Amino acid sequence: MDNQNAIEFFEGQNLLYMQIFGNLRPVCLMWACELGIPDIISNHGKPITLLELVSALQIPPSKVMASDSRMVDLVLKNCTSIFEELDSIVDVGGGTGTTARIICETFPKLKCVVLDLPHVVANLTGSNRLSFVGSDMFKSIPQADAVLLKWVLHDWNEENCIKILKRCKDSISSKGNRGKIIIIDAVINEKLDDQDKTQTKLCMDIAMMIAFNGNERTEEEWKQLFIGAGFQHYKIYHTFGFRSLIEVYP
Numbered sequence: 595m596d597n598q599n600a601i602e603f604f605e606g607q608n609l610l611y612m613q614i615f616g617n618l619r620p621v622c623l624m625w626a627c628e629l630g631i632p633d634i635i636s637n638h639g640k641p642i643t644l645l646e647l648v649s650a651l652q653i654p655p656s657k658v659m660a661s662d663s664r665m666v667d668l669v670l671k672n673c674t675s676i677f678e679e680l681d682s683i684v685d686v687g688g689g690t691g692t693t694a695r696i697i698c699e700t701f702p703k704l705k706c707v708v709l710d711l712p713h714v715v716a717n718l719t720g721s722n723r724l725s726f727v728g729s730d731m732f733k734s735i736p737q738a739d740a741v742l743l744k745w746v747l748h749d750w751n752e753e754n755c756i757k758i759l760k761r762c763k764d765s766i767s768s769k770g771n772r773g774k775i776i777i778i779d780a781v782i783n784e785k786l787d788d789q790d791k792t793q794t795k796l797c798m799d800i801a802m803m804i805a806f807n808g809n810e811r812t813e814e815e816w817k818q819l820f821i822g823a824g825f826q827h828y829k830i831y832h833t834f835g836f837r838s839l840i841e842v843y844p
């Protein structure tokens with residue numbers, strides 16, 4: 595991140611997202627009042643833990659993990675080496691191939707496959723290094739050196755994320771320990787991030803919960819997903835503003 599233009603771009607992007615999701619903060623305050631949270635805390639008579647608050651609110655067990663971050667407070671220059679060592683990559687949920695085309699232009703030796711639902715990729719034209727596959731990521735993902743999950747997993751709950759990651763693991767299995775998953779998504783880290791960045795991630799967390807029953811995740815929550823899908827190792831690079839890049843290995 596020694597490029598000042600890149601730094602300013604990511605800072606500006608973060609401010610834009612803060613404005614987009616800014617309405618969620620007063621909405622969360624309204625929800626807290628409607629749920630009687632201030633009274634619950636006051637009547638408790640002493641500092642209350644999150645689990646005690648969840649119990650008093652009678653939140654279903656399936657929602658307890660997602661409650662944690664909500665209660666805290668109502669890309670290529672930096673990863674050149676990650677892509678240069680590959681021969682092929684599958685962009686899961688890659689839409690019409692915008693990202694894949696950029697990757698192909700940046701790395702002339704790399705072959706990209708864009709996987710999305712059949713109606714999304716219908717009639718799209720590829721090239722000798724870019725192809726499109728209409729399929730369901732829950733069923734199968736083409737074999738490749740690496741699988742790219744760009745802003746995909748925050749749409750899904752833990753059970754579905756593990757299913758997707760297992761399909762990714764099947765995709766890179768022929769490469770043994772050399773295959774990997776590349777994830778670009780948010781990692782909530784209040785200790786590392788400044789307040790504005792944390793606010794953006796938490797607001798996006800709430801938006802994902804409302805829209806998709808998904809959520810943004812802390813590093814520990816990401817780790818549990820990886821373990822659940824059978825992966826052993828991962829690295830996190832906090833280099834994309836409020837997004838991070840995560841490499842996951844068998």
